Amino acid sequence: MIAVIKKDSLYEQLVQAIQTGKYPPEHHFPKEPDFAAELGVSRNTIRAALKRLEEEKYILRLKGKGTFVAPGMRVPASGNILVLTNFTSDERYPYHYILPSIREEALRRSCGIETCELAQFSMFTPEQAKSVIAQNHIGSIILITSNFIGDEPVIPLTRQLQIPVVLAHGYPEDYAVTGWAVVSCDFRAAWREALVHLAEQGHRKVVTTAYKYEDRSIRLYSREKYHELLRSLNLEDSEDLILEAAQEQPNELLLKLEAFLKRPGERPTAILAWSDFIVPGIYEVLKRMNLRIPQDIAVMGFCGGMNVKFFNPALSTVDLQYAECGRLSVEIAATASKWFEPSGTKTKAPPLVYCPYHLVKNESTAIRRFENKYRKIYKT
Structure with a gap:
């Protein structure tokens, strides 16, 4: 059924x-x-x-x-595709936006799709996993996750299966750790694009909101490199302008932002949000404080997972094009014979593909008249 x-x-x-x-x-x-x-x-x-x-x-x-x-309906030569991910109702997770395009591209290529919880699959013994793969005519695996450190059970398990694996929306570091094909994004360049846009709009004092990592990195920039980036764009590089909280506590980040904006002294003229998914909360904070967007403070999103034109005002963002990430993942999986032998012997290194990103300019960062600390006037 x-x-x-x-x-x-x-x-x-x-x-x-x-x-x-x-x-x-x-x-x-x-x-x-x-x-x-x-x-x-x-x-x-x-x-x-x-x-x-x-x-x-x-x-x-x-x-x-x-x-x-119909008698001619056979499993495609490349086999069906098994998609592994950590299913959650939290809409901040990219798989919500990548999986539909995986299904669409697989359907276009007449490839079947099976899905399974990553944690559940990782509990299989090699013999159990091989049985599941054979019963469902699986020819390749796509994982929608990232940040592998090398000790995850799924890595040696998939190696024993001797079928190609593609990591959708992974990091370049995942490529080295796992040995899988990876569809990534140049997150550093995309984040820089957001900062460049704000700098070009005349902003100099920009608040960065970020999720906290042990190495204190921001979108793959070390802390030192991030401050260098800010200085290279003529943006203030004060540590006070970086607000952080654990990913599981987005409300804490919003509380920190509100407290920061209430501090006496010169207010920042722009906010760079860690992702579009925290922007509704940022808009609510600014509304409570009677701060207009973008007249009093601009807001820049990142990732493009939400329909930004329905924000009020419409949100500027860097769209990481999740749908294209899903499409490319299926393309690589369906054509794995070009780089992977069934025996497990690779004919060449698995592909590391960078999905393009796109700057979306909307009203939330439109230039308005304001004065920065250098007394320069920027206007439309």
Whole structure:
């Protein structure tokens, strides 16, 4: 039985089931009323889905005999793709925005998709994992996570499976640690792009909001290099302008920001948010303080996971293009024969691909008349 998920169409689920072999070639489907009851949908819904499947040659409808999976529907030569990630309802996690594009590209390439919780898969013995891989005709694995240190159980486990692995939205350091193919982003350059945009708008005193890491890095910049970057852009590099909190405590970061903005003295003219997902909270803080965006203070986002045009005012951000990350991951997995041998012997190094990023300019950083500490006037 296939669980019907609201965000996925019944048609797409049936295609996936056929492509993964759950409904093998010549499989005989139940009659429409029984099939609709089995899937928990209306007869109209199942009828529309089957009609489309017939039009696209996935199934045959034989008068007096019933509905069957077309004999030619086989698992693609590259096999199906297993997606591993840490599922969570927290919308700050990129997999929410990468997984849909993985499904879309896999469907376009007639590849089946299976998903599994990373922690659950990591508990398998090699023999159990091999059995799951074989039963589901898995030809490659895509992981949506990052920040590997080398002792994660999934690393040696996937090596024993001897199938290609692609890490979606990983860091360049993950490439060296895991030995997998990696679709990454030049996070340092993308973060610099956000700062350059603010500097070009005339800002000099910019607050950086960041999640706290043990090495005190900011978007892969060491603390020393980050201050060098600020100085190179003629931005103030005071440590006081960097506000940090644990990723699990975004509200703490907002409290620190509000307290900082209430301090006496010259107020910063811009805020660089760690990600777009904390921006609604930043907007609320500024609203409580009667600070206008961007007239009193500009706000710059980062990552592009949210629909920034529906912020009020519309948010400027650096879009890391999560959808393209998912598409590239499937492309690399589906064409793994170019760089990976089934025996586990690599014909060449697995690819490290950088997904492009894009600066999105909106009203939240539009130039407004203000005066900085050097008494220079910047205006539209």
